[in-house]
Amino acid sequence: MVYHAHMPTPEHQLRLAAVEDFDAIRAFVADLQHVDASDHPLHDAQLLDLLQQECVLLAHCHDRLQAVAIVLLPEQQLLIRTRPDNAAGHTTACLVAVVDAAEKMASDYGVQQLQLLATMQIGRCLLGSGYRYHAGHRAGHRLGQDAGNTTDRNAGYQQRWHKSLRPRLGSVRRQILEHCQQLGIAVDYGIRRQLRMHRQAQNLVALGTDCFGREQLATAATVRAWQRMQHQADRDGVSLQLVSAYRSHAYQYGLIRRKLDQGQTIEQVLRVSAAPGFSEHHSGRALDLTSPESAPLQQQFATTQAFAWLLRNAASFGFVQSYPEHNRHSIDWEPWHWCYHETHRLRAAKSRAESES
Numbered sequence: 001m002v003y004h005a006h007m008p009t010p011e012h013q014l015r016l017a018a019v020e021d022f023d024a025i026r027a028f029v030a031d032l033q034h035v036d037a038s039d040h041p042l043h044d045a046q047l048l049d050l051l052q053q054e055c056v057l058l059a060h061c062h063d064r065l066q067a068v069a070i071v072l073l074p075e076q077q078l079l080i081r082t083r084p085d086n087a088a089g090h091t092t093a094c095l096v097a098v099v100d101a102a103e104k105m106a107s108d109y110g111v112q113q114l115q116l117l118a119t120m121q122i123g124r125c126l127l128g129s130g131y132r133y134h135a136g137h138r139a140g141h142r143l144g145q146d147a148g149n150t151t152d153r154n155a156g157y158q159q160r161w162h163k164s165l166r167p168r169l170g171s172v173r174r175q176i177l178e179h180c181q182q183l184g185i186a187v188d189y190g191i192r193r194q195l196r197m198h199r200q201a202q203n204l205v206a207l208g209t210d211c212f213g214r215e216q217l218a219t220a221a222t223v224r225a226w227q228r229m230q231h232q233a234d235r236d237g238v239s240l241q242l243v244s245a246y247r248s249h250a251y252q253y254g255l256i257r258r259k260l261d262q263g264q265t266i267e268q269v270l271r272v273s274a275a276p277g278f279s280e281h282h283s284g285r286a287l288d289l290t291s292p293e294s295a296p297l298q299q300q301f302a303t304t305q306a307f308a309w310l311l312r313n314a315a316s317f318g319f320v321q322s323y324p325e326h327n328r329h330s331i332d333w334e335p336w337h338w339c340y341h342e343t344h345r346l347r348a349a350k351s352r353a354e355s356e357s
């Protein structure tokens with residue numbers, strides 16, 4: 001997942017933090033020493049979790065780390081750290097971009113109201129980004145001075161701001177959340193399950209027929225990767241078959257509605273199906289796979305040669321298991337569900353090239 005934001009020059013870069021950034025971020029956080037013990041001091045383990053969950057964004061200028069944004073989903077909070085010095089406005093530019101990208105990320109999970117905890121000196125920027133001072137936390141009448149002029153390095157997370165992300169959600173995602181509520185799905189489903197909303201893919205192309213003889217659709221890049229992977233599996237004597245690929249929001253809604261009508265509870269349904277709007281199948285990149293050795297969509301698939309082959313090889317084609325055993329989304333293990341990620345394919349190609357050279 002890439003969060004594009006306008007950066008003023010090519011020297012300014014914004015990117016999702018990876019686990020390899022742990023030491024740099026930790027040093028950056030330690031450098032600022034701003035955490036008020038009554039708020040949320042970030043422990044190493046917590047920071048590592050957040051990195052693994054792809055909830056940390058970094059903004060650099062001339063390869064120097066200028067700002068870090070950390071999205072705490074359960075709390076619907078955004079922690080912002082910037083460099084205390086503001087050399088030539090680089091920190092400001094990075095701050096605006098990193099806040100914007102973090103809001104995009106939060107709204108992907110359905111966050112409607114975001115609370116932001118920040119150091120004193122960045123208050124003026126936040127006012128410009130539509131944040132309102134948290135009423136009742138500190139006297140509001142000295143806001144301009146407090147927010148803009150203070151450079152007190154011990155200020156800590158003394159300033160709390162809030163902003164409604166509903167305009168940012170847009171009409172389609174607001175409608176998705178309404179449909180979820182009609183099915184009895186809690187409004188904070190995405191936040192609690194750490195599941196993102198997915199837009200319905202455009203420009204779908206034919207993927208081939210599934211094991212029931214139905215035509216399936218996916219994005220062009222997914223189709224190419226699937227064809228290459230299936231071909232290689234064939235050569236290795238393994239037969240991979242499709243069960244399902246692209247699904248619309250309406251299809252997912254109907255699927256869940258039918259299960260409820262058959263007498264299942266919404267809790268039972270959500271253990272095996274994502275809520276409408278939150279299924280990776282909307283993206284046109286998710287494939288449900290099976291093989292002649294197993295009935296479709298059964299955990300028995302995990303005992304097949306085909307699954308063992310996927311574990312060894314799928315990553316090099318860009319396919320990743322989205323719901324492994326004991327996943328953080330509280331979705332039952334789905335050994336059949338694989339999602340195509342362009343970044344994984346490129347990373348695999350890069351490490352192959354490096355090991356060959």
Ligand SMILES: [Zn+2]
Nearest residue numbers: 286287288337
């Ligand atoms: Zn699936």
